[in-house]
Amino acid sequence: MAQAGDLDQYQFSCSICLDLLKNPVTIPCGHSYCMGCIKGSWDQNDHIGVYSCPQCRQTFTPRPVLGRNTMLAEVVEKLKKTGLQAAPPAHCYVGPGDVACDVCTGRKHKAVKSCLVCVASYCETHLQPHYESPAFKKHKLTPATGRLQEKICSHHDKPLEVYCRTDQQCICYLCTMDEHRGHDTVSAAAGRTEKQKQLGPTQRESQQRIQEREKELQDLRQAADSLTRSAQAAVEDSERIFTELIRSFERRRSEVKVLIRDQEKAEVSQVERLIVQLEQEIAELRRRDAELEQLSHTEDHIHFLQSCQSVCAPPGPGGLPRIALNSHISFEAVRKHVSELKERLEDVCKGELVKMSQTVEELHILEPRTREDFLQHSSQLRLDPNTANRDFSPFEMDREMAQLLQIMEDQQAKSQIQSCPTQ
Numbered sequence: 001m002a003q004a005g006d007l008d009q010y011q012f013s014c015s016i017c018l019d020l021l022k023n024p025v026t027i028p029c030g031h032s033y034c035m036g037c038i039k040g041s042w043d044q045n046d047h048i049g050v051y052s053c054p055q056c057r058q059t060f061t062p063r064p065v066l067g068r069n070t071m072l073a074e075v076v077e078k079l080k081k082t083g084l085q086a087a088p089p090a091h092c093y094v095g096p097g098d099v100a101c102d103v104c105t106g107r108k109h110k111a112v113k114s115c116l117v118c119v120a121s122y123c124e125t126h127l128q129p130h131y132e133s134p135a136f137k138k139h140k141l142t143p144a145t146g147r148l149q150e151k152i153c154s155h156h157d158k159p160l161e162v163y164c165r166t167d168q169q170c171i172c173y174l175c176t177m178d179e180h181r182g183h184d185t186v187s188a189a190a191g192r193t194e195k196q197k198q199l200g201p202t203q204r205e206s207q208q209r210i211q212e213r214e215k216e217l218q219d220l221r222q223a224a225d226s227l228t229r230s231a232q233a234a235v236e237d238s239e240r241i242f243t244e245l246i247r248s249f250e251r252r253r254s255e256v257k258v259l260i261r262d263q264e265k266a267e268v269s270q271v272e273r274l275i276v277q278l279e280q281e282i283a284e285l286r287r288r289d290a291e292l293e294q295l296s297h298t299e300d301h302i303h304f305l306q307s308c309q310s311v312c313a314p315p316g317p318g319g320l321p322r323i324a325l326n327s328h329i330s331f332e333a334v335r336k337h338v339s340e341l342k343e344r345l346e347d348v349c350k351g352e353l354v355k356m357s358q359t360v361e362e363l364h365i366l367e368p369r370t371r372e373d374f375l376q377h378s379s380q381l382r383l384d385p386n387t388a389n390r391d392f393s394p395f396e397m398d399r400e401m402a403q404l405l406q407i408m409e410d411q412q413a414k415s416q417i418q419s420c421p422t423q
Contacts, residue, residue, distance in 0.1 A: 046063075166180070
């Protein structure tokens, strides 16, 4: 029978518990498991009535009857006595970032040490000869590394154990007799001690630089957070102010509309009353004219003389006086004032938006330190003297609207005076 060292321990391990088989059973597909493991796995599938092999996924219906594999159980027991152990846990196998054992076949184990003499890496099992055999006592072991060739001299294939101060590089002993002959050399340990002393100030400077940069990073983040909060507050305030401005314009627009409609209603009402009176007067005059026409054609001299006095009498003082009409009456002046107000407000808004844009562009978290930094944020400023207005404020709009309303009220009063009948 083969020796334990010649057998692959994975052949006698349960793929469910990863331990050596205990009370082994072989299912119809040929794979073997611990009886307890496969029974527990199949018990979970009793509700569907279909059972499968955890390795090859072959299904069985109905559930196979499990019987102990006596021969396999005896082989496992004998191999245990000859030194075969259970499969190592999963964390002993090589994984991403680990160094693989150069001796393992099949699924490789994770290396724990590297030998600079053998130029190989070993897992815990294959490393034992380096601890037990006198032939390996002088071999230099290091923590497992995947860069073994970097520690071997490329010219002589010997470990790098000497440090050349002249050329500032690691060499082997044979290099000291060739191209590095006569150079200032020390052992790698001595070179490490010297460099370690030089490393202290450099490390302290690096740590100080790290602290400074971390402080700058913290300040930069705080500045960014502050800028974000300030920008949000500015946006909210701008929204509120512009909303109030729009509402103010809406109120002013309603006031102008009501004022125009009230004036229109008053004037039209007065004109309609005069139209009614004029129509009545015209009707009366037409009636008198008809009577005069009829009287002028009568052949009765007595009737003509008796009626002529009453018919020819002038109308009494109750008639309407002559009406003076304003041939230029219209709301064109109001339209003109509204247009002028629009243009002036647009000019004001343009000028203020230019200033707001310049103010926003001047906000920088990072302050420029050199001329080139300043030029990156520079731009040529050109202002239109016809549109740039420095006196804009919320009260400017109110003053403009108040002037417009006053002009319309004056015009309304003037129209009422001109339309009043003269006695």
